Amino acid sequence: MADYRMNEAELEKVFQDRIDDEQKIEPKDWMPDTYRKNLIRQMSQHAHSEVIGMQPEGNWITRAPSLRRKMILLAKVQDEAGHGLYIYSAAETLGISREEMVQALHDGKAKYASIFNYPSLTWADVGAIGWLVDGAAIVNQITLQRTSYGPYARAMVRVCKEESFHQRQGYESLLVLASGSKEQQQMAQDALNRWWWPSLMMFGPHDAESAHSAQSMKWKIKRKSNDELRQAFVDQTVPQAQYLGLTIPDPKLKWNEERGHYDFGEIDWDEFYRVINGNGLCNRQRIVHHRRAHDNGAWVREAVEAYDEKQKARKQQAA
Amino acid sequence: MTTTSDFPLFEIFIRSNRGLDHKHVGSLHAKDYEQALEYARDCYTRRSEGVSIWVVKSSDIVASQEEDAVSFYDPMDDKPYRHASYYKLPEAVNNM
């Protein structure tokens, strides 16, 4: 028995049985190469999204309108960095380095959530990003807590625990604006107008069009389909918008008694693909910013390395 | 160019309260133990989740291999008498 080695098909069956049995896959387990690749793609994209997502909100840190808001925003953007770190770390258990992932981002080979290619133009955008973008992300991430890859699932548990504050601070901030001056109300409505549709786009193409969906569902990397998640998000968000007294920019939005869900209009898929394919307002800026920070840090990382080597040499000499 | 990948990966374990075990929470890159401890504080205890932190170089962790699993764990499977639920006691004393 000790010498018996299972063939690929048998291994794959053990692997799939384990998934079907709701057991987690752990780093040292055998896994199909495509599962590994699929996960690396999804996890690195997720981590990049957290890190690139620091930029549109970070854009307002130095201009936050009160001490309290400044602290909240700093803590929030810091969390995004933390979440990026958790997910990069989890992805590294699959045998890819953070550096390789970052390189793929800089080379345009790895994607990040396309919504961050929209500009954050007013203070209300910070609120709208928290409420809508984080709200949409949470809907997705809650299901990912049950994703089949153990390190990813555990990172998601941690992220979800922290993320609830993100959505709440955004909503609270908009609540103040929505009950504030006319200018503030307009600012809030304008932010909703600009962020609503991109938020719905965050869930990706319709299930039928989604390239990776079916396999990801079978492997339980994804737990719910794009359209299911999108519907859940719309259902939970509409009453929240009503409470704010803001209007969701969709004339087709209507409660459907029969379905028990809101019906809503069709996403502008041309825009979706346009932005994904690099033609959003901020695509270039986001990568340039990330690369600049990375490149400007090169001499720092080299210094850390050099200092460490000198220290080791000194210790050796002393010994 | 030096990259963070040249910084070793450290596994981070946090004791969330006195009396509890250190629990694995994730990992990070740092150049040495000292820096790993500091970054662990910044990255994994932002909501005062910890009273104590362990950092361990990932490369220093020796893990059992999947192929060993059968010999490692299966022999433990046939010792149900190690578990409390193995012993059926009368209702009156069953909250032991």
Place this chain on the structure above:
Amino acid sequence: MNGARQKLLDFVIAQADDAMVLGQRLSEWCSNAPYLEEDLALTNVALDYVGRAKMFYEYASKLEAGKRSADDIAFLRDGRDFRNLLIMELPIGDFAFSMARQFLVDVFNLEYMALLQQSSDAEVAAIAGKAVKESRYHLRRSHEWVLRLGDGTEESHARMQKGLDELWGYIDELFVNTDAEVALIKEGVAIDRALLRDSWSNQVEAVLQEATLSKPGVEWTVTGGRQGIHTEHFGHMLAEMQFLQRAYPGLEW
């Protein structure tokens, strides 16, 4: 407001301004750090400073009997009314410059705040108590960075040395007491800054030496922050920081 209370208010606002302005500068690093772990760490330090500013401004507001809120004091004064030390307001520069500034300030702050914990003013003492804990960690970090960059590569050494040289002329101001402070020192509220100089120099010089850096030989020195005479950078920083409060006056956020 009587004279003694006014002096306390001036002192508290100067403390708040120091923390606010440095916190504002540090927050500019968010998403611009050399690597992700450092993004998180730098933001923690920024948060400590903004939090400290908030506590001092709130106390100032209380001393004014709520005439202005903490936010009013932070966001509605013009540059001439800010009383921060000049070293706090200088643009962030490169990572070496920022770490050099943190180190020079941290060495001062740790000792200063430790003494200020003994202030006869309970609120000042309480804020200082929190600041000491933060400063201990800040110094641990900035100290290590001075060593790593000073004794790292040729480039990092040169950058760190340049940062120190550019900062050195702003150091004298750390040790100058304002008129308000002179009066408050007698009452046991404030700490005599001048007394900290020797200890500061000894600590800093020891670290510079270990880091193979030279004590800057600069012969210039500038002051003015405590009188509201700032660098030209400062107005731009405030324009950004106060933009919303200025563009939409009198609103809640």
